Amino acid sequence: MKTHLELSDVCMDFPTPKGTFNALHHINLKVAQGEFLSLIGHSGCGKSTVLNIVAGLLKATQGGIIVNGHEVNSPGPDRGMVFQNHSLLPWLTVYGNVALAVRQVFGGKKTRAEQREWIEHNLELVNMAHAMDKRPHEISGGMKQRVGIARALSMQPQILLMDEPFGALDALTRAQLQDSLMEIQARLGTTVLMVTHDVDEAVLLSDRVVMLNVGPGATIGKVLDVDLPRPRERLALAESADYHHCRAEILHFLYAGHSASAAEPAAGAGETRLHLLPKKVANG
Amino acid sequence: MSTGVASRLQGTGQHLVARVAALRGSDARSVLKRVALPMIGLLVMLMLWEQGAKQVQTSLGALPGPVAVWEQAGNLWDEHRAERAKAAAFYQRQDERNAERLAKNPEAEVRIRSYTGKPTFVDQIKTSLVTVMSGFLLASLIAIPAGLAIGLSPTLYAMFNPVIQLFKPVSPLAWLPIVTLVVSAVYVSDDPMISKSYLVSMLCVMLCSIWPTLVNTAVGASTVSTDLVSVSRVLRLHALSHVWRVVLPSAIPMIFAGLRTSLGVAWMVLIASEMLAQNPGLGKFVWDEFQNGSSASLGRIMVAVLTIGLIGFLLDRCMLWLQRNVSWDKNAILR
Numbered sequence: 001m002k003t004h005l006e007l008s009d010v011c012m013d014f015p016t017p018k019g020t021f022n023a024l025h026h027i028n029l030k031v032a033q034g035e036f037l038s039l040i041g042h043s044g045c046g047k048s049t050v051l052n053i054v055a056g057l058l059k060a061t062q063g064g065i066i067v068n069g070h071e072v073n074s075p076g077p078d079r080g081m082v083f084q085n086h087s088l089l090p091w092l093t094v095y096g097n098v099a100l101a102v103r104q105v106f107g108g109k110k111t112r113a114e115q116r117e118w119i120e121h122n123l124e125l126v127n128m129a130h131a132m133d134k135r136p137h138e139i140s141g142g143m144k145q146r147v148g149i150a151r152a153l154s155m156q157p158q159i160l161l162m163d164e165p166f167g168a169l170d171a172l173t174r175a176q177l178q179d180s181l182m183e184i185q186a187r188l189g190t191t192v193l194m195v196t197h198d199v200d201e202a203v204l205l206s207d208r209v210v211m212l213n214v215g216p217g218a219t220i221g222k223v224l225d226v227d228l229p230r231p232r233e234r235l236a237l238a239e240s241a242d243y244h245h246c247r248a249e250i251l252h253f254l255y256a257g258h259s260a261s262a263a264e265p266a267a268g269a270g271e272t273r274l275h276l277l278p279k280k281v282a283n284g
Numbered sequence: 285m286s287t288g289v290a291s292r293l294q295g296t297g298q299h300l301v302a303r304v305a306a307l308r309g310s311d312a313r314s315v316l317k318r319v320a321l322p323m324i325g326l327l328v329m330l331m332l333w334e335q336g337a338k339q340v341q342t343s344l345g346a347l348p349g350p351v352a353v354w355e356q357a358g359n360l361w362d363e364h365r366a367e368r369a370k371a372a373a374f375y376q377r378q379d380e381r382n383a384e385r386l387a388k389n390p391e392a393e394v395r396i397r398s399y400t401g402k403p404t405f406v407d408q409i410k411t412s413l414v415t416v417m418s419g420f421l422l423a424s425l426i427a428i429p430a431g432l433a434i435g436l437s438p439t440l441y442a443m444f445n446p447v448i449q450l451f452k453p454v455s456p457l458a459w460l461p462i463v464t465l466v467v468s469a470v471y472v473s474d475d476p477m478i479s480k481s482y483l484v485s486m487l488c489v490m491l492c493s494i495w496p497t498l499v500n501t502a503v504g505a506s507t508v509s510t511d512l513v514s515v516s517r518v519l520r521l522h523a524l525s526h527v528w529r530v531v532l533p534s535a536i537p538m539i540f541a542g543l544r545t546s547l548g549v550a551w552m553v554l555i556a557s558e559m560l561a562q563n564p565g566l567g568k569f570v571w572d573e574f575q576n577g578s579s580a581s582l583g584r585i586m587v588a589v590l591t592i593g594l595i596g597f598l599l600d601r602c603m604l605w606l607q608r609n610v611s612w613d614k615n616a617i618l619r
């Protein structure tokens with residue numbers, strides 16, 4: 001398949017009072033059109049940094065980002081971002097938050113009525129059409145996250161970037177949102193780059209899982225192809241040997257990396273989050 | 285339309301009934317807290333005042349107690365009414381005379397003169413309010429855009445922060461002579477539309493009330509959450525739209541806090557500068573009564589003092605009301 005997004009020899013140094021801090025070290029990665037790719041690794045290894053560089057919010061010290069064969073340096077709505085803590089504008093309603101994005105991206109191209117329809121369509125995609133006129137402080141965390149996803153989708157991005165989009169949610173809400181995300185992605189064929197802490201989430205959603213070594217100077221440790229048939233169904237997967245194989249590979253990588261470097265405790269990486277699976281599987 | 289109003293009125297009525305019921309029902313303690321305690325406080329203060337005032341002898345007699353002050357308030361109101369009646373009579377006479385003249389000769393030139401009586405206490409209050417509001421509005425119109433610019437640009441911040449810190453603590457009394465001289469020098473006109481003394485007080489109010497809003501707006505603009513800035517960057521909002529849609533709304537709670545402080549400062553400064561600049565208003569009223577030195581003066585000054593306090597309080601409440609209705613941050617502590 002055609003390469004959609006390429007990280008070419010990306011290095012990232014942060015200036016700190018104690019000298020420069022080398023966060024990323026020569027990261028090379030190619031993502032195909034329509035691929036769902038997860039980034040997993042220990043806390044502080046540089047996952048968010050990778051995502052921010054792809055989004056254009058951070059400028060790589062060396063190397064760069066190539067989208068469809070062209071280098072990009074600045075942020076833009078073609079790379080829609082779902083932030084870790086939703087980042088909705090608190091003074092706008094749910095509708096207003098999505099409308100801000102739609103007006104900006106489709107201002108000259110769609111009529112007012114079309115824009116309205118498009119906003120409502122995107123809110124329906126994430127099941128939030130019923131709360132259009134609520135303010136962010138009036139809705140739950142999961143709902144805010146959905147609106148954040150709707151806002152990113154409404155820009156009709158070529159690439160969807162997600163930084164631990166479901167990290168702060170309870171298991172049930174998370175499972176629901178994961179299912180909606182799989183469905184939406186299957187329908188739209190968007191290329192997705194997602195950062196996660198959660199092994200099960202990575203295996204369930206991704207076509208490939210990219211594992212980062214512990215920083216400083218994080219590199220890509222291992223890339224795992226997840227060859228599970230789609231559409232995927234979480235309960236059916238619980239019985240699948242391939243699924244457990246993938247899960248085990250990631251866990252091995254994370255634990256090996258962890259004990260070898262004796263870094264800070266792995267935040268959530270090893271902990272099992274498959275509450276919706278039968279007990280024996282979850283512990284397997 | 286009318287049904288809408290009616291239903292809204294009905295709504296308010298039900299709301300009131302519900303509130304009264306709630307008060308009557310469970311929390312007698314909260315009634316005690318909200319109504320009884322302030323009343324007791326007020327009574328204690330009035331008693332202390334009545335007793336204490338008698339002990340203090342001045343060249344104009346003993347300090348007036350609450351009763352004497354209340355009488356003076358009545359007198360001031362009567363004077364105002366009398367003055368208004370005189371003005372009305374004056375205009376009526378003038379109209380009659382003009383009508384007569386026109387009846388005799390339709391070509392006649394009629395003169396309409398305005399009544400030039402002595403400004404009453406109520407007139408002084410009005411003048412004070414006009415002066416303070418114009419000074420405050422002018423200050424806000426300068427402070428909010430300037431604050432946004434300084435908050436957004438580290439360069440501007442580095443340039444102007446020392447200046448702001450230097451001018452912020454300057455008292456109105458220090459500005460006044462300079463402003464007076466500058467106004468006298470710059471504002472020369474034979475038939476001034478706006479009086480010089482008004483201009484001087486207004487500018488003093490502006491110079492002193494600009495700083496809290498300026499500083500708060502700058503802080504508000506520079507502390508916009510980085511996530512929201514990222515959203516704006518991903519959307520490629522252009523600079524103006526970024527300020528209008530992201531920076532200004534996030535700074536609104538801080539701006540309002542600044543505006544409230546500014547209005548309080550403006551009101552305090554106004555009284556002082558009116559005294560010194562001899563601009564008509566409550567400050568001048570107090571000063572004139574002080575110079576006057578009649579036996580009623582102390583009582584009349586006390587009325588002015590209480591009025592000043594009351595108006596200051598009401599101005600603050602107005603700002604609070606505005607903040608409640610404009611600011612999106614309903615969680616901010618508003619008291």
Ligand SMILES: Nc1ncnc2c1ncn2[C@@H]1O[C@H](COP(=O)(O)OP(=O)(O)OP(=O)(O)O)[C@@H](O)[C@H]1O
Pocket residue numbers: 014015016021023041042043044045046047048049050215
């Ligand atoms: N602006 C910055 N200045 C200095 N160091 C930074 C900066 N941003 C990130 N870092 C450092 O870079 C490293 C990677 O940070 P990053 O936020 O990408 O981690 P992460 O993998 O997303 O962690 P988490 O899973 O906890 O979100 C960290 O060690 C962090 O301290």
Ligand SMILES: [Mg+2]
Pocket residue numbers: 047048049163
């Ligand atoms: Mg992160």
